[in-house]
Amino acid sequence: MAAARYKMISIPEAQATVLQHTPVLESETVPLSAALGRVLAETVTARDNLPPFPASIMDGYAVVSSDGPGEYPVVGDAHAGCSTENLSLSPGHVAYITTGAPVPPGADAVVKVEDTQPAAAAAAGGDAGSQQRRVVICKAVPAGKDIRQVGSDIEAGAVVLQAGERVGVAEVGILATVGAASLPVHRRPRLAVLSTGDEVVAPETENLGPGQIRDCNRAMLLAAAAGAGADAIDLGIARDVEGHLEGCLDKAIAAGVDVLVTSGAVSMGDRDLLKPLLERKGSVHFGRVLMKPGKPLTFATLSLPGSSRQLLVFGLPGNPVSSFVCFNLVVVPALRKMSGWAQPQLRRMQVVLTSPLKLDPERPEYHRVVLGYGRLPPACGAAAGQLGWFATSTGNQISSRLLSARSANALLELPRAEGVLEAGSTVSALLIDDLGFMPQAETDVPATEGFFA
Amino acid sequence: MAAARYKMISIPEAQATVLQHTPVLESETVPLSAALGRVLAETVTARDNLPPFPASIMDGYAVVSSDGPGEYPVVGDAHAGCSTENLSLSPGHVAYITTGAPVPPGADAVVKVEDTQPAAAAAAGGDAGSQQRRVVICKAVPAGKDIRQVGSDIEAGAVVLQAGERVGVAEVGILATVGAASLPVHRRPRLAVLSTGDEVVAPETENLGPGQIRDCNRAMLLAAAAGAGADAIDLGIARDVEGHLEGCLDKAIAAGVDVLVTSGAVSMGDRDLLKPLLERKGSVHFGRVLMKPGKPLTFATLSLPGSSRQLLVFGLPGNPVSSFVCFNLVVVPALRKMSGWAQPQLRRMQVVLTSPLKLDPERPEYHRVVLGYGRLPPACGAAAGQLGWFATSTGNQISSRLLSARSANALLELPRAEGVLEAGSTVSALLIDDLGFMPQAETDVPATEGFFA
Numbered sequence: 025m026a027a028a029r030y031k032m033i034s035i036p037e038a039q040a041t042v043l044q045h046t047p048v049l050e051s052e053t054v055p056l057s058a059a060l061g062r063v064l065a066e067t068v069t070a071r072d073n074l075p076p077f078p079a080s081i082m083d084g085y086a087v088v089s090s091d092g093p094g095e096y097p098v099v100g101d102a103h104a105g106c107s108t109e110n111l112s113l114s115p116g117h118v119a120y121i122t123t124g125a126p127v128p129p130g131a132d133a134v135v136k137v138e139d140t141q142p143a144a145a146a147a148a149g150g151d152a153g154s155q156q157r158r159v160v161i162c163k164a165v166p167a168g169k170d171i172r173q174v175g176s177d178i179e180a181g182a183v184v185l186q187a188g189e190r191v192g193v194a195e196v197g198i199l200a201t202v203g204a205a206s207l208p209v210h211r212r213p214r215l216a217v218l219s220t221g222d223e224v225v226a227p228e229t230e231n232l233g234p235g236q237i238r239d240c241n242r243a244m245l246l247a248a249a250a251g252a253g254a255d256a257i258d259l260g261i262a263r264d265v266e267g268h269l270e271g272c273l274d275k276a277i278a279a280g281v282d283v284l285v286t287s288g289a290v291s292m293g294d295r296d297l298l299k300p301l302l303e304r305k306g307s308v309h310f311g312r313v314l315m316k317p318g319k320p321l322t323f324a325t326l327s328l329p330g331s332s333r334q335l336l337v338f339g340l341p342g343n344p345v346s347s348f349v350c351f352n353l354v355v356v357p358a359l360r361k362m363s364g365w366a367q368p369q370l371r372r373m374q375v376v377l378t379s380p381l382k383l384d385p386e387r388p389e390y391h392r393v394v395l396g397y398g399r400l401p402p403a404c405g406a407a408a409g410q411l412g413w414f415a416t417s418t419g420n421q422i423s424s425r426l427l428s429a430r431s432a433n434a435l436l437e438l439p440r441a442e443g444v445l446e447a448g449s450t451v452s453a454l455l456i457d458d459l460g461f462m463p464q465a466e467t468d469v470p471a472t473e474g475f476f477a
Numbered sequence: 478m479a480a481a482r483y484k485m486i487s488i489p490e491a492q493a494t495v496l497q498h499t500p501v502l503e504s505e506t507v508p509l510s511a512a513l514g515r516v517l518a519e520t521v522t523a524r525d526n527l528p529p530f531p532a533s534i535m536d537g538y539a540v541v542s543s544d545g546p547g548e549y550p551v552v553g554d555a556h557a558g559c560s561t562e563n564l565s566l567s568p569g570h571v572a573y574i575t576t577g578a579p580v581p582p583g584a585d586a587v588v589k590v591e592d593t594q595p596a597a598a599a600a601a602g603g604d605a606g607s608q609q610r611r612v613v614i615c616k617a618v619p620a621g622k623d624i625r626q627v628g629s630d631i632e633a634g635a636v637v638l639q640a641g642e643r644v645g646v647a648e649v650g651i652l653a654t655v656g657a658a659s660l661p662v663h664r665r666p667r668l669a670v671l672s673t674g675d676e677v678v679a680p681e682t683e684n685l686g687p688g689q690i691r692d693c694n695r696a697m698l699l700a701a702a703a704g705a706g707a708d709a710i711d712l713g714i715a716r717d718v719e720g721h722l723e724g725c726l727d728k729a730i731a732a733g734v735d736v737l738v739t740s741g742a743v744s745m746g747d748r749d750l751l752k753p754l755l756e757r758k759g760s761v762h763f764g765r766v767l768m769k770p771g772k773p774l775t776f777a778t779l780s781l782p783g784s785s786r787q788l789l790v791f792g793l794p795g796n797p798v799s800s801f802v803c804f805n806l807v808v809v810p811a812l813r814k815m816s817g818w819a820q821p822q823l824r825r826m827q828v829v830l831t832s833p834l835k836l837d838p839e840r841p842e843y844h845r846v847v848l849g850y851g852r853l854p855p856a857c858g859a860a861a862g863q864l865g866w867f868a869t870s871t872g873n874q875i876s877s878r879l880l881s882a883r884s885a886n887a888l889l890e891l892p893r894a895e896g897v898l899e900a901g902s903t904v905s906a907l908l909i910d911d912l913g914f915m916p917q918a919e920t921d922v923p924a925t926e927g928f929f930a
């Protein structure tokens with residue numbers, strides 16, 4: 025009955041408490057090839073201009089724009105990657121040029137190849153290497169036409185990425201462009217996962233013994249940690265014996281992890297040993313949260329011997345759905361803050377219900393749903409047929425039924441209240457998976473009018 | 478001028494052509510620890526019931542419900558993980574029970590510990606091990622109360638995940654629950670990335686020579702491939718010499734990859750050698766697409782010696798933004814199809830413009846934007862202040878300016894037309910990054926009314 029000693033706190037209080045005790049991790053230098061998904065620890069500036077030289081935007085001919093249309097001798101070739109120091113253009117002359125090549129000194133515009141014609145002599149079999157190379161420029165172009173000026177894409181010294189920015193695919197390209205072959209990013213959190221309970225056995229177990237179930241939390245939380253950008257280690261299953269649980273906790277400490285995530289051993293039973301153990305070894309900041317599922321959620325910090333760091337311990341409830349929901353609500357934001365995210369909280373949006381949902385009169389509830397975007401289905405009532413975001417329940421929400429998290433990409437925030445929220449109601453949802461994976465047929469959403477015309 | 482020989486096709490035609498030539502890859506068996514993000518190649522069923530025994534939902538006492546409130550002797554303990562074969566309950570008796578423990582034979586309900594009191598004798602110092610253990614049951618409960626019936630979460634033989642489902646975090650847990658310690662998933666695509674061009678040099682290059690720029694496409698496309706779930710290898714930079722380019726193509730073939738992604742060498746210059754080479758070695762399915770950026774986008778298939786497989790070759794344009802956009806539009810869907818996705822296309826939604834955007838009269842355009850969700854800013858006109866999705870342009874969209882892809886999580890689909898789309902207009906957008914990373918302050922979007930009350 026130890027759990028009852030803990031004050032029941034609200035979800036925002038729990039989240040704030042966790043983030044308060046969560047440090048932003050120090051930086052480390054990684055090669056560009058390992059930077060995807062990391063957060064920059066320092067602002068990145070460009071060391072040189074891009075382009076570093078006036079560069080052609082087209083394949084065609086570099087010209088002196090005041091010359092205008094006419095037939096001109098081709099005095100040379102400016103290929104991408106070449107030096108044009110020895111290829112100076114005077115009025116009345118042109119140079120062949122390719123996309124990305126430096127514009128020769130003297131030239132001030134490029135005429136694209138589609139606006140030129142082979143000169144009569146050339147067409148009749150002129151030799152590209154001979155003095156006779158000539159071309160007809162068919163079009164007048166203004167000075168500067170189809171030339172990227174020095175530094176027009178990136179100016180030397182300019183900030184290209186700020187400290188705190190996440191390195192996505194495009195950012196990898198930007199870093200390569202400015203020569204950031206290695207870069208300072210926040211260290212990835214190190215996390216250990218521990219299951220507890222005499223009833224749980226390895227997933228490999230083919231034939232379950234009396235009273236046994238397979239351990240789903242450990243594999244799931246290891247995957248969740250990886251998905252959240254942490255380096256995770258597996259501490260196995262702690263038996264419901266104080267000494268064994270303590271030994272596992274010591275292993276986490278010895279492994280030097282930043283975070284320990286346990287599941288189970290936090291409710292009201294006589295073998296729920298985690299809270300008393302954490303009390304003894306560190307500080308328990310909360311042990312009960314007013315939420316469904318996840319009420320016994322526990323958070324503690326432990327001093328680490330010989331270190332100024334603290335080990336964060338998340339005691340997630342043992343029911344798999346509770347542990348899934350709590351990981352998303354409190355562990356994910358903590359891992360994001362550690363990794364350097366300025367806005368570590370889950371993203372929130374409003375969505376329309378496609379079915380009535382019964383509310384819980386005692387606790388605010390996180391209802392697992394699949395969000396989709398498209399024409400709202402008929403069940404949405406007045407809004408049906410409009411384009412919008414709608415939430416489809418994953419069914420029976422009992423916290424032991426992990427199938428209620430199957431395909432779920434969001435958690436609805438349902439208020440504590442009597443009664444039912446009708447289909448068609450608008451509620452808030454927290455994103456817990458990439459909406460790029462949501463169900464959507466190619467015909468569900470029209471493109472901008474005229475786009476494919 | 479070889480490129481002009483290619484018919485200009487539409488984007489949907491290009492995408493359909495690519496998917497037509499894209500196979501769904503065969504399956505392989507992976508351990509559960511490697512399954513995150515993969516797509517199931519076979520339907521998974523449960524081999525046993527969950528729970529496999531009637532299980533207590535609470536910590537408390539197993540009772541015979543018809544007994545009702547009163548003081549009862551406690552005949553034993555049903556702990557999670559124990560066998561209750563020898564703990565049979567007859568009317569007038571109760572057993573201590575913990576969450577997840579098997580309900581002893583004879584008991585038909587559980588009274589949670591909060592609804593019980595220590596009996597007088599016990600409170601006065603009764604020994605838990607003695608015959609005197611008694612407890613006061615304070616509340617009547619109906620039969621079945623706080624018991625999960627056998628198979629109520631998962632029935633033996635039931636389908637828990639379908640072939641074609643993506644394995645997310647929750648699915649890993651579901652697989653562990655049913656004992657799927659290893660499972661058949663579609664193989665990951667193998668992809669090689671090759672840059673081309675005499676002007677591009679390694680990102681490590683500190684001092685650029687005349688006419689040189691750093692190669693940003695290769696690092697970016699390798700990151701994009703990894704992000705799309707492919708195993709990618711780096712083939713370096715092909716010089717603008719036919720023999721070297723062909724040698725690199727041969728390396729891709731020898732490496733046994735499924736996909737080769739090149740950048741550059743596809744426009745109208747005399748050193749744009751890729752299309753003629755691909756013509757010679759395989760079939761070029763298209764070489765020009767009516768889109769901005771990305772017009773010279775090229776797609777070919779090559780027969781592989783001694784194999785029925787074809788190598789897919791995507792010749793992306795050399796400008797980094799073109800290569801970024803084209804990778805998302807045609808390579809990502811191909812990789813998804815290979816990986817087993819039933820709906821490989823990018824997800825589409827409608828969003829509101831926060832600034833006027835000039836249209837291109839010649840080509841439909843993919844404008845890079847940062848999508849956000851919250852109160853529409855004042856620039857959105859009539860809709861300002863409403864909650865919704867809005868698109869912020871990344872600025873100058875010239876295809877050499879990779880900063881226009883910085884932080885971009887979507888591509889707007891802007892129709893080919895004269896004039897301007899006003900701020901406040903609604904247009905379609907394709908998702909190219911996880912919206913869980915979008916900018917959003919904690920106060921931007923309210924939770925459901927009453928949720929935090």
Ligand SMILES: [Mg+2]
Binds near residue numbers: 289295
């Ligand atoms: Mg337990």
Ligand SMILES: [Mg+2]
Binds near residue numbers: 743748
């Ligand atoms: Mg080139």
